[in-house]
Every structure is written in C-alpha cells, then in structure tokens.
Amino acid sequence: MAKMNVRTGDQVEVLSGKDKGVRGEVIKAMPKEGKVVVRGVAMVKKAQRPTQQNEQGGIIQKEAAIDVSNVALVCPSCGQHTRVGHERDENNKPVRVCKKCGAKF
Template identity: 80%
Template sequence: MAKMNVKKGDQVEVLSGKDKGTQSEVIAALPAEGKVIVRGVAVVKKAQRPTQASQQGGIVEKEAAIDVSNVALVCPSCGKATRVGHDVEDGKKVRVCKKCGAKF
C-alpha cells in the first residue's frame, strides 16, 4: 500500500464523485484503509440508537470516508490542487508543491 501524502488538517479538493470540485479540510486520515474523511463531503444519513452517552436517537448525518486517490492536496501558497513531492531539509522530510515548488 502506498504512503498517503494527506494529513489531518490539510486543505484538499475533491477530484471525483458528487462533491467534485469542493475544497474542504481533512477531519481524519485512515492510512490503513487508504481513505480520508473530509468535512462536508460524502455526507450520509445513519440511524443512531439512543445510548447512555447520547440519550437522543434518530437519523444522524455524518461524513463517510472517501478514497485518498479521489482528493488532491491544495497548496497553501498558490491555492491550487497539486501533486506532492518530497525533499529532505535538516534531516526531516518535507512536502513540496509540484506546481509552485513551495515547501509545507
């Protein structure tokens, strides 16, 4: 399985599906499954039973996981969806924008 270039808190753009073109933040990264959960994207309705923690049951809307190949990282400096390269800087691996060359 390939390493994911997307982390929690990154800004991403959805490349395919009903939410194509949407830019939003990654809520959670699931590297073992190769999926990410993006705020406001792939919202599904789920029947929720009442529990001790949440007394109120009913139908709840929540974000579903989407494949990491269906999102592209948005570069913080140029603001465009881009592929990611890697560089070693002071012994640490940093991500590099393939469009503008900015490190983040």
C-alpha cells in the first residue's frame, strides 16, 4: 500500500459515495488497510449487546471506515480540498504542501 497523505486530526472532504461533499475530521487512520474513519461520515447501525459499560445495549450508530482514495485533504489556509506535495523545511523535516496555494502544513 502506498503512503497515506492523511493523518489523524486532519480535515478532509469526501469525494465519492453517499456522503460526497461532506467535510469532517479524521478520527482514525489505518495505513496498512488504506482506510480512514471520518467523524459523521459513513454512519452504520450496529447491534450492541448489554455490557457493564453499556448496561442498556440496543442499536447504536457509529462511523465505518472508508477508503483513503475517496477523501481529499482540506488545506487549512485556502480552505479547498487539494492534493498534497512533500518538501523539507529549514530543519530538514518533511512537511506537507498544498498543491493549490503552496502553503505548508
């Protein structure tokens, strides 16, 4: 699997599927599977058995993982969804770069 340009905490926009156009925060990134979990996107219902933490149980809603190819990173400076470039900063550390406005983040 290729390197993912999306990390936990990033703001992303969904590019395809039933939630196309929705923006949300990445809750969990799974690079080995090539998937991400985005807050408020791909909601599924799951039957939950009663446990000591959840004494009532019942049907709960939670976010499902979606493929990383179906999301695009939202640039914090220009606010548009964009592709990501990679450069090195003055301390020779890798940084991500917006392909539309050139901002580093």
